[in-house]
Amino acid sequence: MNIPDLIQHYGYAAVAIGTFLEGETVLLLGGAAASRGHLGLPWVIVVATVASFAGDQLFFWMGRAYGPALLQRFPKLGAGTARARVLLERHNTPVILSVRFLYGLRIAGPLAIGMSGVGRLRFFVLNLIGALVWACVIAALGYGTGQALASVLGTIDADEIWTLGVVLVAGALIGLIAHFRATRRRRLGEAPLGSD
Incomplete structure (x- = not known):
């Protein structure tokens, strides 16, 4: 089995797993695979949106239910959650919408948002919008990069x-x-x- 076959068989699963946790690199590669015809770009975007949304919902609920205990258990999250809290106090809605784009806050951001008392429905809606925008932008960058590489190489x-x-x-x-x-x-x- 060669790499394109692996991508066609496991590509969407890789995009789902990668975007559930972190995701930019995996999603860029998914977009590039779509540019080569190995995956469908609309499906890459749908899978990335759903998985990214689900991951951030999970971290939001973990922050809401277990925030201080998680910070004690995983002290490395402390700096990221502290940074996210400062940003949330200044720019609440924009931070919730763009937390995926902020380096180092992909997991710490939703945890901090959950601990901050943001309403469940409000986070649900803003998280869904943010996930869709993020998936479209990053997948399109991967697609464009894949097309550019294909024309050059x-x-x-x-x-x-x-x-x-x-x-x-x-x-x-x-x-x-x-x-x-x-x-x-x-x-x-x-x-x-x-x-x-």
Whole structure:
């Protein structure tokens, strides 16, 4: 089984699982797969909307029911939820609509919203709108990127394109993680790694 076959068989499931938790990378790849005809773009958007909506609903309810206990159990969520709370106090509705687009708040944001006392129906409606907008924007970016790559790299077969894509995404993620860790270390006054 080659990569396009795997995408056709498991692509929607991968989009669902990926967007339930975090999702930008998976959704970008889903949009790119749609541009190559391996998945249908409308279905990628529907699956991403439903899964992203469901994930944020779950985290909202967890924040509402178990917020302080979760923060004690998972202290790393504290910084994200604190940041989300500050943003919520200033810009409540825009933050709820755009929490998926805010780096580091994909899980912490809905937890903080749940702990903030935002009404269930209000969050339901704003979360649904936000999920749909996010899925459309990110899937369209993936689709456009896939089309651009296809026109630039038209002579390369699909397996090579996907391998290149995975390598580029992995490299970008490693670079981002290194950057954010270095920034965090500087902020906390820690010595950089390897400076013993």
